[in-house]
Amino acid sequence: MPNKLPNSLLYLLSISAGLVVANLYYNQPLLHDIASSLNVTDSQVSNVALSTQIGYALGLLFIIPLGDKISNMKIVKIDFLILIVSLLGAALSQSIFLLIVTSFLIGFTSTLPQLFVPMAAHLSDDEGRGRAIGIVMSGLLIGIxxxxxxxxxxxxxxxxxxxxxSAAGLMTLLFFLLNAKLPLIQPKFGESYAKLMKSLWFYFKTEPTLRLATLRGALAFGSLSAFWTTLVFLMQDSFGYGSAVAGGFGLFGIAGALGATVVGKMNNRVEKSKLIILGAVLIILSWIIFLVSSHSVIGLIIGVILIDLGVQSVHITNQNIVFSRNTEARNRVNTIYMVGFFIGGAIGTSLGSLAWNYYSWTGVSVVGLVFSGIILIVQLLTGKRTV
Structure with a gap:
């Protein structure tokens, strides 16, 4: 079977995934500035990041399953309209409440990358699927x-x-590009939306590998979110740096994210349970480094590279596992997996913020170690049965 996914379309999906998902994370390095501008506490402003992630999880739950029922282009058109208006609303917000509401809508409508990943899997043959997922995920991770x-x-x-x-303007330009270049995909599911949503429970109930992948993904992203949400506070308190330096740490994470394509290719050659164990070990190691690096920029840089590489090793392997099954329902199984993934992120954000408020950076590091330690324990207990 020839590969139906040309490189030009694959890289367009990758770039688009990165640009859209970026909307979820613009607020994180800005939290301290927003708190000062709106005269609220660090704890209150952390709800901006939390509401964005909760919105994203709910958007995944209610929007992405539609990829198995209605055309991808119809979803793109409606979703982009709401997203652009929400970004403008956030820019104009004069209260923390309004910013939290608009941030929720930004998260709710920034779900399109989770249509692009199953689309890449759908358009690829079996041999190229791991590579395609890895390339789209590289774009998504670099966007994050x-x-x-x-x-x-x-x-x-x-x-x-x-x-x-600026984000609103960028999304407007991207909408016109995608409208011109994306292929039209007509899904086969002909039942009602209620039956579509009910089928999510069927797949979750009958697929143990999907449940375990969802748990691993939630824990991995929870660990990562705890770090990024609180890094801006550590930069301010321990080093006196502003949002530019905190955001600049993303450059070092990109070095790790570029490995996503390699991880995708390795999925075709290396036992998947070994890749998951490797990812969990890298995340644990990164948190050990973070724990002793509250006053060391070099230590934080090393930790950022390791944690992003570890999380993507777990995440891409998880997705390759769940996409290899139930080919007629890839958007729905991706919905289940990604809802769990971002619920984990929301929990990590919340627990990381609480840990920072009560126990500073040591508390945040303990949260990250607990999350990543559970991944390793679960994988060692379940072994090859999870893949």
Whole structure:
């Protein structure tokens, strides 16, 4: 069977995934600036990041399953309209409440990359699927990390509102490009939306590998979110640095994220349970380094590279596992997996913020170690049965 996914379309999906998912993370390096601007506490402003992640999880739950029922282009058109309006609303927010609401909507509508990943899997043959997922995930991960760099720099010199205005303009341009270049995919599911949503429970209940992959993904992303949400506070308190430096750490994470393509290719050659164990060990090692590096920039840099490489090793392997089954329902199984993934991120954000408020960086590091330690324990207990 020839590969139906040309490189030009594959890289467009990768770049688009990165640009859209970046909307979820622009606020993280800006939290301290937003708190000062709106006269709220660090604890209150952390709800901006939390509401974005909760919105994303709910968007995954209610929007992405539609990829198995209605055309991808119809979803793109409606979703982009709401996203652009939400970004403008965030830029114009004069209260923390309004910013939390608009951030929720930004998260809710920034779900399109989770249509792009199953699309790449759908258009690829079996041999090229791991590579395709890895390339799209590289774009997505670079978007996550690069967004922090960009927003930190722009926020430092032009103010946090300019970040959201710029994002709205960028999404407008991207919409026209995708509308011109994306292939139209007509899904086969002909039942009602209620039956579509009900089938999510069927797949979750009958697929133990999907449940375990979801647990691993949630713990990995929870660990990562605890780090990125609190890094800006550590930079301010321990080093006196602003949002530009905190966001700049994303550059070092990008070095790890570039390994996503390699991890995708390794999925075709290396036992998947070994890749998951490797990823868990890298995350644990990164948190040990973070724990002793509250006053060491070099230690934090090394930890950032390791944690991003570890998380993507777990994440890409998880996705390759779940996409290899139930080919007629890839958007739905991806929904289940990614909802769990971002619920884990929201929990990590919340627990990381609480740990920072009560126990400072040591508390945050303990949260990260617990999350990553559970991944390793679960994988060692379940072994090859999980893949």
């Amino acid at each position: 990390l690069g967004s922090r760099v960009l927003s930190g720099l722009v926020g430092e010199y032009f103010g946090w509102r300019s970040v959201f205005f």
